Amino acid sequence: MLRIDMDRLSKRHGRILEILSREGTVTIADLAGLLDVSAETVRRDVRPLADRGTLVRMHGAVGLAGSGGEAPFQRRMGENAEAKQRIAQTAARLVRNGDSLALDTGTTTSFLARALTRHERLAIVTNSTDIARTLGGRNGNTVHLLGGRFSADSGAVLGIEAVAAIQRFRVDYAVISAGAISTEGVMDYDPDEAAFARAVLAAGRRRIVVCDSGKFGRRALVEVCPLAGIETLVTEKTPGKALAGALTDAGVAIALP
Numbered sequence: 001m002l003r004i005d006m007d008r009l010s011k012r013h014g015r016i017l018e019i020l021s022r023e024g025t026v027t028i029a030d031l032a033g034l035l036d037v038s039a040e041t042v043r044r045d046v047r048p049l050a051d052r053g054t055l056v057r058m059h060g061a062v063g064l065a066g067s068g069g070e071a072p073f074q075r076r077m078g079e080n081a082e083a084k085q086r087i088a089q090t091a092a093r094l095v096r097n098g099d100s101l102a103l104d105t106g107t108t109t110s111f112l113a114r115a116l117t118r119h120e121r122l123a124i125v126t127n128s129t130d131i132a133r134t135l136g137g138r139n140g141n142t143v144h145l146l147g148g149r150f151s152a153d154s155g156a157v158l159g160i161e162a163v164a165a166i167q168r169f170r171v172d173y174a175v176i177s178a179g180a181i182s183t184e185g186v187m188d189y190d191p192d193e194a195a196f197a198r199a200v201l202a203a204g205r206r207r208i209v210v211c212d213s214g215k216f217g218r219r220a221l222v223e224v225c226p227l228a229g230i231e232t233l234v235t236e237k238t239p240g241k242a243l244a245g246a247l248t249d250a251g252v253a254i255a256l257p
């Protein structure tokens with residue numbers, strides 16, 4: 001086990017470790033806001049922790065160094081992190097205190113969970129251990145973490161048990177991430193994740209996809225739903241003409257920061 005000489009670290013270092021132990025991966029901008037310091041100060045503070053191997057630095061974010069099974073998800077959290085953060089903040093503004101949400105596993109939905117940490121009395125249904133850990137036990141929230149087969153790669157619960165479990169719920173907002181989105185519809189690369197995402201959408205009165213522009217125009221292995229199966233796409237950049245036209249034709253609203 002890694003030993004850290006805390007006497008050589010400041011109180012702010014301790015606060016950074018406390019935040020990360022609770023929330024997993026956090027963007028530099030979020031840390032700066034939580035600590036009430038500049039982003040440059042946060043970058044300077046995390047450097048010795050990263051040098052000790054305590055933290056993993058990613059593009060625009062940091063996370064606690066974890067087991068090998070957590071590393072792929074941590075790396076994905078660092079990909080296009082600034083865009084995902086903006087998307088999460090935009091989606092969070094759609095949610096009111098006391099609302100209920102179903103969230104599937106994904107880095108963008110994990111960023112959304114972090115953007116919801118100041119909301120109160122939320123009812124959350126999810127298959128993501130990261131989302132459950134982020135929102136559980138704060139501000140009067142209730143979190144339902146569904147059962148099923150655990151995936152160490154994503155920290156999520158998948159399979160027929162998870163799909164069956166979420167079918168019992170009806171929520172205000174169903175929010176899913178996407179591996180790809182094109183004129184053909186919303187897609188994912190993993191059949192189990194796609195099956196769970198479909199079940200999430202079926203549980204929601206409002207159906208939302210949170211997706212960064214890097215997924216636009218891509219195709220993936222499994223269809224989640226046609227574009228008409230969602231009501232709102234929350235993204236950080238206006239889609240190109242073809243996709244934007246298809247979204248409009250399908251009646252999908254585009255929410256931008």
